[in-house]
Amino acid sequence: MQVLHSLWDTKTFYIWAESSSLPLSLTSPDGNDRRTTKPALPHPFALPGEELKAVLQETFHPDGGHGIVLPLTIRLPSGKKGPLPSPWLLREDSASEKPANLGDCTVPALAYEQGNALDLLLDMPAHPPQGTVFADSVLFWSQLALYHWSSLPGSSSFQRFETLTPSGRQ
Numbered sequence: 284m285q286v287l288h289s290l291w292d293t294k295t296f297y298i299w300a301e302s303s304s305l306p307l308s309l310t311s312p313d314g315n316d317r318r319t320t321k322p323a324l325p326h327p328f329a330l331p332g333e334e335l336k337a338v339l340q341e342t343f344h345p346d347g348g349h350g351i352v353l354p355l356t357i358r359l360p361s362g363k364k365g366p367l368p369s370p371w372l373l374r375e376d377s378a379s380e381k382p383a384n385l386g387d388c389t390v391p392a393l394a395y396e397q398g399n400a401l402d403l404l405l406d407m408p409a410h411p412p413q414g415t416v417f418a419d420s421v422l423f424w425s426q427l428a429l430y431h432w433s434s435l436p437g438s439s440s441f442q443r444f445e446t447l448t449p450s451g452r453q
Contacts, residue, residue, distance in 0.1 A: 286371045296400030299392040300330040323387040332391035350393030361386030404428035
């Protein structure tokens with residue numbers, strides 16, 4: 284299972300994903316915690332860039348592949364062994380743990396310019412493919428894109444609002 288997450292900074296829209304098939308922690312086979320070697324930890328169950336591209340290609344069809352894979356540092360609720368799984372990620376090996384702090388993690392993300400991001404969000408399917416879940420952040424940006432598009436001149440919703448009188452009647 285993959286959970287797609289997103290965020291938008293001032294110029295770029297990012298999508299990254301968690302995968303239930305990847306290990307929960309960054310502990311090496313010798314038992315040493317590898318998190319101490321880097322300031323921003325690699326997220327242990329973030330989907331690698333090429334797999335992320337494939338999931339987005341399947342989910343969004345041709346528009347999913349136009350992003351550029353970049354490392355993205357984000358701050359997430361973390362426990363003793365690293366970032367905690369999001370509520371949407373179903374894992375059998377996950378014990379319920381309360382966040383101890385917010386930890387910096389690096390995830391592979393697909394970066395989209397504003398125009399491509401808007402196209403991607405407007406083309407988002409109502410239901411993701413089996414095995415994929417949209418986190419609330421993806422749903423939020425999709426709804427905002429639909430709202431923005433519907434308020435533009437020339438869209439049917441905008442034309443409907445223009446025909447209303449001040450009293451709200453047509």
